[in-house]
Amino acid sequence: MKKNLLKLFTLLLLTTVVSCDDYLSELPDNRAEINSPDKISDLVTGAYPEGNYQLMAEIMSDNATSRQNIRTYINVLLHEQMFTWETSLDDNQDTPTSYWSNCYEAIAQANQALESIELLKDEFDLDAQKGEALLARAYAHFMLVNFWGKQYNETTSSSDLGVPYVLEPEKELIKIYKRNTVEEVYDLIEKDLLEGISLVIDRENNPKYHFSKDAANAFAARFYQYKGEWDKVIFYANASLTNPSSQVRDLLAYQNLSYSERTLQYSNSIEDSNILLNSTSSWWARNFWRTNYGLSELNRDAIINSDNPFNKEWAYDVFGSNEAYNIPKFDEYFKITNESAGTGFGFTNQVLFGYDELLLNRAEAYAMKEDYANCLKDLTDFLANKTEGFDETTDVLTEDMITNMFPVIADELTPFYGFINDKQISFINSILKFRQKEFYHEGLRWFDVRRFNIAIKRYYRKLDIDIELEKEDLRKQLQIPESAINFGLTPNPR
Numbered sequence: 001m002k003k004n005l006l007k008l009f010t011l012l013l014l015t016t017v018v019s020c021d022d023y024l025s026e027l028p029d030n031r032a033e034i035n036s037p038d039k040i041s042d043l044v045t046g047a048y049p050e051g052n053y054q055l056m057a058e059i060m061s062d063n064a065t066s067r068q069n070i071r072t073y074i075n076v077l078l079h080e081q082m083f084t085w086e087t088s089l090d091d092n093q094d095t096p097t098s099y100w101s102n103c104y105e106a107i108a109q110a111n112q113a114l115e116s117i118e119l120l121k122d123e124f125d126l127d128a129q130k131g132e133a134l135l136a137r138a139y140a141h142f143m144l145v146n147f148w149g150k151q152y153n154e155t156t157s158s159s160d161l162g163v164p165y166v167l168e169p170e171k172e173l174i175k176i177y178k179r180n181t182v183e184e185v186y187d188l189i190e191k192d193l194l195e196g197i198s199l200v201i202d203r204e205n206n207p208k209y210h211f212s213k214d215a216a217n218a219f220a221a222r223f224y225q226y227k228g229e230w231d232k233v234i235f236y237a238n239a240s241l242t243n244p245s246s247q248v249r250d251l252l253a254y255q256n257l258s259y260s261e262r263t264l265q266y267s268n269s270i271e272d273s274n275i276l277l278n279s280t281s282s283w284w285a286r287n288f289w290r291t292n293y294g295l296s297e298l299n300r301d302a303i304i305n306s307d308n309p310f311n312k313e314w315a316y317d318v319f320g321s322n323e324a325y326n327i328p329k330f331d332e333y334f335k336i337t338n339e340s341a342g343t344g345f346g347f348t349n350q351v352l353f354g355y356d357e358l359l360l361n362r363a364e365a366y367a368m369k370e371d372y373a374n375c376l377k378d379l380t381d382f383l384a385n386k387t388e389g390f391d392e393t394t395d396v397l398t399e400d401m402i403t404n405m406f407p408v409i410a411d412e413l414t415p416f417y418g419f420i421n422d423k424q425i426s427f428i429n430s431i432l433k434f435r436q437k438e439f440y441h442e443g444l445r446w447f448d449v450r451r452f453n454i455a456i457k458r459y460y461r462k463l464d465i466d467i468e469l470e471k472e473d474l475r476k477q478l479q480i481p482e483s484a485i486n487f488g489l490t491p492n493p494r
Contacts, residue, residue: 040120044133047106047133048136050105050281051100051101052281052282063295075094085473100484109136135211138192144163145162149477150182165184200212208276217237218240221358241362247273248385266351267330273356275352285332285347310390313389314388316386333346360378367427367428383395413425455473
C-alpha cells in the first residue's frame with residue numbers, strides 16, 4: 001500500500017523550522033539528478049498528500065456524537081479539540097497541522113516535477129506526467145483552501161483569505177509567503193485542473209493511485225459543484241459515468257462478506273467503484289471505530305437507518321456496540337521501523353474519489369437545474385445498490401416521494417447561490433442525507449456542512465452541556481498552524 005516516495009526537498013518552511021546547518025549541508029550536494037521520464041514519474045508519485053484528513057473532518061461534522069469514554073490508547077485530546085472545534089497544536093499523524101504540512105510537501109514535489117519537466121521537454125514526451133503533476137498540485141491546494149479558507153462564495157471570495165498557492169519549488173532557506181484570497185486560489189486551481197485534464201492519461205502501473213481521466217473528471221465535478229457551476233458538473237460527470245448502476249458500490253454484495261473482508265474490499269484498488277486512492281500515514285484504520293466521538297445510539301438511526309424512499313431496509317450494515325458502532329471501511333498496513341521494539345507507523349488507504357460521489361454530485365446539479373427527471377434517474381441508480389430487496393419493477397422513485405420524505409426546514413440549508421423553490425430544497429436535502437450515509441467515517445460530511453452553512457448543535461458529555469457551531473461560525477475555518485503564523489501568515493479570525 002505504501003507509495004515509494006522520492007523525497008527531494010525539505011518540507012516547506014510554511015510549517016516547519018529546519019535546522020540551518022543540516023539544510024545548508026544537504027541542499028547543494030545531496031540532490032538527485034532528475035534526467036529521465038521514470039524519475040519524473042517517481043517525483044509525481046510523491047505529489048499526493050501523505051496526511052489523512054478523515055479524523056478531523058469526521059469528528060468536527062455532525063456525524064459525531066459524544067460517546068461514553070471507551071478503553072483506548074489514541075490521542076484523546078486531539079479528538080476532544082476536534083469535537084469542540086478548538087485549535088490543536090499537535091503536529092502528529094491525523095492532526096490539522098500534519099495534514100497542512102503533508103499537502104504543502106506534496107505541492108513541493110509536484111512543483112519540482114513540473115520544473116524538471118520544463119527542463120526536459122525537448123528530450124522526452126512528458127505531457128502525461130505534467131498533467132498528473134498539475135492535477136496533484138491543484139488537488140492539494142483545493143483541500144487546503146477548503147479546510148483553512150472560507151467556503152467559496154462569488155460575492156465575498158475576492159476578499160476572503162484563502163491559503164498560499166505555491167507555484168515554484170522551494171529553493172530558499174526562508175521564503176515569505178502570503179495568503180491568496182479564496183477567489184485567487186480557486187482561479188489557480190481551475191487553471192491547473194483544466195490543463196491537467198487535457199494532458200493526463202491513465203497510468204499502467206497502480207493506476208488507481210494516480211490521477212486518471214476519470215479521477216480528473218471526478219475532481220472537476222466536485223470543484224465546480226463547490227462553485228455552483230452546474231452545467232460543468234454535469235459535463236465532467238457525464239464524461240466518466242458511462243453505466244452508473246454498475247459503477248457505484250454494490251453494498252448488497254458486501255453483505256456476503258465478513259467484517260474483515262469488508263475492510264479489505266472497501267478502500268482497495270480491486271473495488272470497481274473506487275476511482276482514486278491514496279495511501280496515507282494515519283492511525284484512522286485502527287481508531288475510526290473507537291473514538292470517544294462517533295456513531296452511537298444518539299445518531300445511528302437518524303443517519304444510517306432512516307429515510308429510505310421505498311420504506312425498505314438500507315444495506316449499510318452497522319457493526320459494534322452502542323459506544324463503538326461503525327461501518328467497516330479501513331484496513332491498516334503497519335510498517336515496522338524497529339523490529340525489536342515492535343514499533344512503526346500505521347498506513348490507511350483512503351478513497352479520494354469514487355463513482356458514488358460523482359453520481360450524487362451530478363444528481364445535485366440536475367436538481368439545481370430543476371431537471372428532476374434526470375435527478376430521479378441518478379438517485380434510482382444509486383438507491384438500487386444500497387436498498388435491500390430493491391425491485392426495479394415496483395420501486396419507482398417519484399417527485400412526491402422525495403418531497404414527502406424530505407420536507408423543507410426553514411433556513412437549514414443556505415448556500416451562497418440560494419434555491420429557487422421548495423421542491424429543489426427537498427431534492428437537495430435527500431441527496432445530502434444519502435451522501436451522509438454513504439460516506440460515513442470518510443470526512444466528506446464536513447464539506448457539506450460548510451457548503452450549505454449547516455449549524456451543528458450537540459451534547460458534550462464531558463461537561464454535560466450542549467455545544468453549538470453556528471451557520472457562519474468562524475471556527476468552520478481551521479486555524480492556520482502556529483509555525484506558519486510564526487513565519488508571517490495571517491491567522492484566521494476567532
